[in-house]
Amino acid sequence: MHSSTSEPGVAGQRGEGGGPEGTGGAGGAGETGGAQGAQRARLLTGDTPTHTGLHLGHYVGSLENRVRLQDQYECYFLIANVHALTTLAERPEQVRDNTLGIVKDWIAVGMDPERSVFVLQSEVPAIAELTFLLAMLLPFNKVMRNPTLKTELETKGLGESYSFGFPMYTVGQCADILSFRPELVPVGQDQEAHIEMCRDAAMKFNQLYCAVGNRVPPEGHAAAGGVFPVPRAQVGRVGRLKGLDGQQKMSKSLGNAVYLYDEPRAVAKKISGIVTGRASMTSPIAQDHVLLQYIDAFIGGERAAEIRAQYASGREVKDGLIKAELAEAISRLLGPMRARREELEAPPQPGRQGGQERVLGVIRAGIARANAAAEQTLLLAKRAMRLDFGARRLGF
Numbered sequence: 522m523h524s525s526t527s528e529p530g531v532a533g534q535r536g537e538g539g540g541p542e543g544t545g546g547a548g549g550a551g552e553t554g555g556a557q558g559a560q561r562a563r564l565l566t567g568d569t570p571t572h573t574g575l576h577l578g579h580y581v582g583s584l585e586n587r588v589r590l591q592d593q594y595e596c597y598f599l600i601a602n603v604h605a606l607t608t609l610a611e612r613p614e615q616v617r618d619n620t621l622g623i624v625k626d627w628i629a630v631g632m633d634p635e636r637s638v639f640v641l642q643s644e645v646p647a648i649a650e651l652t653f654l655l656a657m658l659l660p661f662n663k664v665m666r667n668p669t670l671k672t673e674l675e676t677k678g679l680g681e682s683y684s685f686g687f688p689m690y691t692v693g694q695c696a697d698i699l700s701f702r703p704e705l706v707p708v709g710q711d712q713e714a715h716i717e718m719c720r721d722a723a724m725k726f727n728q729l730y731c732a733v734g735n736r737v738p739p740e741g742h743a744a745a746g747g748v749f750p751v752p753r754a755q756v757g758r759v760g761r762l763k764g765l766d767g768q769q770k771m772s773k774s775l776g777n778a779v780y781l782y783d784e785p786r787a788v789a790k791k792i793s794g795i796v797t798g799r800a801s802m803t804s805p806i807a808q809d810h811v812l813l814q815y816i817d818a819f820i821g822g823e824r825a826a827e828i829r830a831q832y833a834s835g836r837e838v839k840d841g842l843i844k845a846e847l848a849e850a851i852s853r854l855l856g857p858m859r860a861r862r863e864e865l866e867a868p869p870q871p872g873r874q875g876g877q878e879r880v881l882g883v884i885r886a887g888i889a890r891a892n893a894a895a896e897q898t899l900l901l902a903k904r905a906m907r908l909d910f911g912a913r914r915l916g917f
């Protein structure tokens with residue numbers, strides 16, 4: 522049932538040989554992900570396409586990290602389009618558009634679909650299967666107590682009327698990660714609870730089915746024969762960027778975000794709308810004020826320290842000027858990204874692929890490569906669980 526979903530055009534690109542062999546040695550066939558073929562440690566992270574694009578919070582929390590880590594790690598970047606249905610099940614068109622938007626943003630910030638693998642969650646059946654298997658290991662009440670999940674259920678105001686799939690997505694996220702057996706998961710601070718759950722699931726699996734002893738520390742699980750290395754979270758340089766409202770974290774759903782594709786005028790308008798709440802132009806500003814957080818994050822260095830000192834000095838500081846400087850710094854950062862994103866939105870021309878086609882090509886190539894890796898993992902997991910009754914091969 523799975524093999525009919527992808528384009529015949531990508532057959533054999535990279536997925537070839539990735540289908541698990543019934544008796545093949547572990548780690549052989551599927552280890553084709555790295556473009557250089559070198560044995561680099563793996564990394565996985567991802568985004569949920571609940572909005573048309575990513576914002577500055579994503580950038581400083583994770584995206585810039587990802588770009589840098591591509592040299593050191595074999596990277597898997599996942600688009601959690603099934604998870605987007607937790608809130609958008611009634612708007613499949615929107616999830617599709619958002620998915621394309623995220624891939625455009627990724628390429629625009631410098632995530633490289635040649636060196637790294639872009640994983641479309643809905644086309645990797647092993648993830649769904651592993652979700653079910655892991656769901657058997659995680660206590661229901663523990664899942665429901667996951668603080669990130671609880672906050673989401675509260676802030677989205679769904680009351681009791683959320684879908685079964687909503688809490689399920691947290692188990693799914695464990696499977697997203699473990700399907701690729703990464704060591705590192707670079708995420709924003711809000712995701713740490715999920716990574717903790719994922720670590721629990723990996724350890725429980727290894728202990729139950731791979732005879733890894735209870736006293737083996739997490740970092741020793743793989744060496745002790747566990748199918749799953751116990752992954753570590755890595756939070757970016759700004760774990761939690763505040764939103765323009767200065768209260769909550771920057772978030773798609775709260776309408777307090779600066780998007781990576783925002784034009785300079787939009788950026789200037791948003792930044793100028795930040796409320797400093799000073800009584801006069803000589804009043805100080807709270808050390809943890811959102812304006813200062815942005816100045817640290819996007820201006821940085823000595824100039825940021827200078828601005829902080831100015832605000833603390835009791836001399837006159839014009840918020841408008843500072844905000845203009847900040848908006849300019851942000852737009853300078855975003856400029857090249859916007860330009861690259863625009864290319865990906867260009868219509869096709871004679872002899873040249875349109876942006877949309879290119880993005881779809883990237884997604885399809887990623888599907889083949891992702892399945893090669895994830896199928897290999899699933900086979901190892903099934904073997905460990907005595908579920909290995911016969912190998913299958915997915916075709917691409």
Ligand code: TRP
Pocket residue numbers: 565566567568569599601604694697698706708712
């Ligand atoms: N839940 C993450 C977010 O919304 C996205 C995500 C899905 C993810 N699966 C993942 C992140 C696996 C890291 C690893 O930001």
